[in-house]
Amino acid sequence: MSFADWTLSIGNGQIPTKSFNKNQPSDWISIPEPLLLQPGSHPTSTICDEIYTDFQAKSYRASYLTSRAIVTPTNKNVTDINKHMLQQVPGKVHTYFSADTIHSDSNDCARLDAEYPTEFLNTLSFSGFPDHDISLKIFAPIMLLRNLNPDIGLCNGTRIMVTYLSTYVIKGLIMGGTYDGSVVVIPGDSFLIRLCYAMTINKSQGQTLDRVGVFLPKPVFSHGQL
Template identity: 30%
Template sequence: MGLLSDDKEYVDGIKEATFWTFDVGDGNVGELNDGCVLVDLPPSIIDPMLDNPIASIVHEVYPNLEKRFNDPSYFTERVILSTINEVMWKLNGYVCSLFPREEHVYLSADSISLVSQGNDSFEQLYLPEFLNSINSSSLPPHRLVLKVGMPVMLLHNIDQSAGLCNGTRLVICHLGMYAIQAKALSTSNKDDMVVIH
């Protein structure tokens, strides 16, 4: 495997990070492993922007985003995935802050559907503040902030026949009060305009 960089310092850093990673995996770094171990990173592989890891990740994956945000093809070549919702929302918030457009905030509905007429115990038990605080991978967030030009990824199947499936990537073209118009980036319907309610 060859490296594409002629920068000796960069190549040496990659080598050191690779060997260090193998040592960690082999149990040669850190304390005795009882399931939870603290491991010190060597200074040579610490990113100088590590005081802000979210910014570091975004600027590594999306270099020059401030200059290329109008180019949809720029977003088809890169994506940041996270297995933890909290990290994903921080990443999304930071990327959103880099877009020089007006933000639109969408809020979820915050009321309980009553099972039977006259039963108000659900409303007393589940206050809107509690409902709005629920953070689950199976539910959308209470507060969703979007801007025109932002890339987004669908997390649920909406319309499989139209190619709007979990994992479909889109770029936002228009934000309305009750619907979002977007252009497909990653499906067989690439560049098709879709409306999501």
């Protein structure tokens, strides 16, 4: 049974359910063995090696990066997988940081500084926004989180392979879609980007992929996610 057929069967109510406790409702389903990877002692490495086969030799090819991704429910899982993959990319790391101070023009700057110290601001993480710092390398794939310039293909969800990194500018090639292969330049300090070796299940909607791994460290319960 293919993954598509199996998920369709779930939606049609054709997959039997079971319970792990006789006092709880029968609301669990089993994933067929042919669709599973044995996680071993390092589940992140296992799924990365399976989806990004021969990565060292092909990590610089846009066609290779365009055709595959790992999807997972939460931003934390996405961050962990992206960090793992970036470590395998040769070359120098370039790290960008977000603003982590209160604007000095505020009339209540002293109180705000006391209530929101830098250490606290740097720990904040929100859906649709990257973390305080983002590390990139040449040939790493990134995704736009906002519309920048739809007329040239810079839209929310556009994937780009990085080809140049500087303090204020990121240059790259659009991967996939109408503008596939187009050279684009985006501001490096805009924080409208995120690495996309992995992406959340919700963010993957609309992407065209040939090879996909689904990383589920916890049960998926949100309607439509699986």
